[in-house]
Amino acid sequence: xxxxxxxxxxxxxxxxxxxxxxxxxxxxxxxxxxxxxxxxxxxxxxxxxxxxxxxxxxxxxxxxxxxxxxxxxxxxxxxxxxxxxxxxxxxxxxxxxxxxxxxxxxxxxxxxxxxxxxxxxxxxxxxxxxxxxxxxxxxxxxxxxxxxxxxxxxxxxxxxxxxxxxxxxxxxxxxxxxxxxxxxxxxxxxxxxxxxxxxxxxxxxxxxxxxxxxxxxxxxxxxxxxxxxxxxxxxxxxxxxxxxxxxxxxxxxxxxxxxxxxxxxxxxxxxxxxxxxxxxxxxxxxxxxxxxxxxxxxxxxxxxxxxxxxxxxxxxxxxxxxxxxxxxxxxxxxxxxxxxxxxxxxxxxxxxxxxxxx
Ligand SMILES: [Zn+2]
Ligand SMILES: [Zn+2]
Numbered sequence: 001x002x003x004x005x006x007x008x009x010x011x012x013x014x015x016x017x018x019x020x021x022x023x024x025x026x027x028x029x030x031x032x033x034x035x036x037x038x039x040x041x042x043x044x045x046x047x048x049x050x051x052x053x054x055x056x057x058x059x060x061x062x063x064x065x066x067x068x069x070x071x072x073x074x075x076x077x078x079x080x081x082x083x084x085x086x087x088x089x090x091x092x093x094x095x096x097x098x099x100x101x102x103x104x105x106x107x108x109x110x111x112x113x114x115x116x117x118x119x120x121x122x123x124x125x126x127x128x129x130x131x132x133x134x135x136x137x138x139x140x141x142x143x144x145x146x147x148x149x150x151x152x153x154x155x156x157x158x159x160x161x162x163x164x165x166x167x168x169x170x171x172x173x174x175x176x177x178x179x180x181x182x183x184x185x186x187x188x189x190x191x192x193x194x195x196x197x198x199x200x201x202x203x204x205x206x207x208x209x210x211x212x213x214x215x216x217x218x219x220x221x222x223x224x225x226x227x228x229x230x231x232x233x234x235x236x237x238x239x240x241x242x243x244x245x246x247x248x249x250x251x252x253x254x255x256x257x258x259x260x261x262x263x264x265x266x267x268x269x270x271x272x273x274x275x276x277x278x279x280x281x282x283x284x285x286x287x288x289x290x291x292x293x294x295x296x297x298x299x300x301x302x303x304x305x306x307x308x309x310x311x312x313x314x315x316x317x318x319x320x321x322x323x324x325x326x327x328x329x330x331x332x333x334x335x336x337x338x339x340x341x342x343x344x345x346x347x348x349x350x351x352x353x354x355x356x357x358x
Contacts, residue, residue: 121251217249273331
């Protein structure tokens with residue numbers, strides 16, 4: 001189970017500044033108003049930050065541990081209260097039913113008259129690294145990705161029943177899809193409704209299970225998906241491919257999350273959408289001025305070196321940088337010019353330099 005530190009991607013000994021920075025970055029990335037945003041992930045981030053961003057709550061969290069803390073929070077008056085009407089069932093995530101991600105276990109805490117929300121079955125999300133070259137990240141690329149995952153069974157189309165056979169009511173839960181249990185926690189006993197492990201909440205079971213998926217409705221396959229990576233994507237950014245995570249019987253598939261890992265370029269560095277590179281020029285070129293060819297994302301571009309250029313001068317090639325992500329325009333390419341002082345001189349060069357007193 002992911003704890004709050006995992007969610008924010010920080011070490012347990014991270015400083016409060018580190019935590020704040022990590023939260024801001026991720027919250028920005030997953031904000032639901034943003035294209036490619038993810039409300040569920042955003043909520044998770046907020047919950048983690050509500051606790052880790054507060055010294056007192058963080059200390060308490062570290063002391064009692066993740067699951068106990070979340071149970072305390074779910075009581076309504078606890079430290080990190082929030083979420084569903086003051087209750088938060090996320091602490092009970094990840095039960096015994098396979099292929100579930102969240103919402104599989106839901107509760108009617110203390111029997112307080114609040115009926116559990118309908119569990120939404122959701123397949124697991126998949127996270128993968130996406131290695132890209134400098135140029136691929138700059139200009140975008142199309143990739144065929146085939147993660148090994150559960151996909152809807154092609155033979156029974158996910159019903160779990162052998163072709164031509166029917167479904168019958170589940171005996172374990174009498175067809176309701178839910179089982180009531182009493183849980184003991186540090187704050188007392190409470191009842192929870194959980195998804196029936198036998199029928200996984202469907203209330204129905206196949207009369208004769210499908211021979212391909214043994215009734216599970218899903219099979220493990222590596223299925224390819226064409227992902228179009230937008231121009232301007234940066235290292236560490238996460239792309240969400242909706243519905244390409246793991247399939248689950250009777251529910252929505254999870255999503256596929258791809259984290260961009262940009263390879264280093266031999267000549268270029270990147271900062272935001274700007275590209276940086278360095279060029280060497282000779283002392284006479286710097287003193288007299290010249291034109292040099294500079295390698296850019298668009299190939300070689302001529303750069304004018306003005307008369308009397310100093311070593312370390314930064315010159316800008318406008319709009320030769322990385323295309324902006326999801327909007328028109330491009331960053332710039334900055335060239336730092338280094339003047340090379342010769343280490344060997346011909347007799348004539350030496351003479352002309354010696355005759356030069358300034
Ligand atoms: Zn099947
Ligand atoms: Zn059942």
